[in-house]
Amino acid sequence: MTRSPATPLPPPKARRRLRESASLTQAQLAARVGVTRETVRAWESGRTTPRGRKREAYAKLLNTLAEEAAARRAKPTLTPEPEPETEQSPVPVVVAAGAGAPSPAEEAAQGPVLGSALEAVGSPAPPAKPLDEQVPEEQPDRGPETEPHSEPMPGSARPGPDRLTPAQAFDALYGFSAPSLVRQTYLLTGRRELARESVERAFQVAWEHWPEVARDRDPVGWVRATAYEYALSPWQRFRLRHRHPEPPPADPGDRTLLNTLLRLPPPHRRTLLLYDGVGLGLPETAAETEASTPAAANRLMRAREALAGRLPELADPQVLHRRLAELASAERLRAAEPTAVRTGSERRARFLTRAAIAFTVALIGTTALTLRTAPTHYEPPVSPGETVRGVPPRVAPGPLSDEQLELRQKLRDQLQDGPERLTPRIE
Template sequence: MTPRQTDVALTPAQAFDALYEFCAPALVRQTYLLTGRRESARAAVERAFELAWQRWPEVARDRDPAGWVRATAYECALSPWHRFHPLRRPDPPPADAKDRELLDALLRLPPPYRRTLLLYDGVGLDLPETAAETEASTPAAARRLTRARAAVAERIPELADCRLLHRRLAELASTDRLRAARPTVVRSLGERRVRLWTRAAIALTASVVGATALTLRTAPTHFDKPPGPAQAVRGVPPRAALGPLSAKELALRAKLRQESAHGPERLLPVPG
């Protein structure tokens, strides 16, 4: 179901605000049944609408814009990274004992079963629409729905009646008066987030370009072949130690020492 269309052409901001005011309050309550945490549900819905505003030309032409936002909000709420969100903290349980019992039974279901049960018995989608939104085949969605109903009925036997289950889910979702932020706030947050990501992307690109330029400037322009491994030189005779001089060698040394400065073969400078 989409907001009532008028004959007056709406600006993109006005169309987004109309969709937000029509869907956000109920969607926050539905997402609360998925997470069991009020602030986490509100954050998931606001994030889904931020993404919708960033892709508004695509969402505005979608066959079911409300379904697009709902699917995105459920994906955000059930994301594995959502457990690290700073808003993920224990919430006080519902005041009514029956509401606490039903919420506990829902949160014990596997996330795909919980989502299928909420879409079919809570939101009121038919089986093909539920299968399409959960990205499953129709038989797979039917099996999930059957097992989810059986698990809830095992803990709360009176909810084996599907009509009673639908009514109890609607009552549980409307117990807490959960409010979403104003659409103008969500639009401004989405635009701010886009600007931050754009600046981060520009800074990262500039860093990569600078690192590439520095690498090109300092990188060698030719290839120097590395020296080969050292090899032992063979065939060189071992260095022998000098032994004692013979008598002939001693006489020769003494003669050379005596004639080193006065030998006839040596030329001496003549003064003057």
């Protein structure tokens, strides 16, 4: 007796893209399939695969979403004026200018990157909603009317002269992810100014390595990892600014939660923020923290236990997720303008280049001066004097007396060849 083949399913990232194209959250899709939100997250990350009746229902729902998306694309309608972008509106990230248009296979692989970036970064939505559920609900419904003028997905390129320049792509990435990254870094450090500085420094490094960042599958994750590393650097404690505490949050509950977070070790705090705050999966969290998956899971469990020991109401991961979103949204943190960050990066690069040139010129001048003044042959050093046993040391003459001075003057006045030779006479 043969077993009937299982219903085929699209790749995990294509599942997330279909869900986001229909403006559905993970909780809404889980309710329609009849599973939990954690199960849907595991299906979309590829950690587990649905089976049995759940697989059939999930595949049927995905096919329905795909047909609806195709129908929306095929429906001809008038194109209204595009809405102005806000600070929190999702903005695409494209590769640097000069990259060719991707193939269909690459487009299918790169399509879900923006969805994962939206869910990972979070958005300043009302505090009562989790970070990974804020963006899909806040996105405007740009149906088929605005699709001809919609921005390209990450990795895609505009045809002809409409292709974005590297500066425009960087500004788009900064405007999309910088505000939420500042809030995340604030949860990580508890310092507002350090959070803003870390994010700006990370984007400056990203602009210096823009070809690499633009082609990365998750540019937001690249910048987030750089910002976290800068914020958690042990050298920050030696700065004068670090010695002066900043005012805590006004709400007592937020103040207690932030103090509890700051008591955790930095690796545990970072793992907890990435998994429960940002919404990354366990493999992605382990990769970003440069740890193995079991080590990341151990850090997460210990951080949750320490947090629940002080705040028992946060033992539920979903409640913890919501409280972290509320704490991040409570602070009014602003990021600098993308143009200022980009020009600051270029100014820093010029300063380092000029400093390297000046150091090289000084080194060459010092080397030339050393070669010019160095001796051309070997001169043995004079050996130090030693005392020989049995031989009295040489004593310098003392002051001369009057008789000795008179005798010396008389000797100097006489002829140098001495007195005349006496010749005997014969008498």
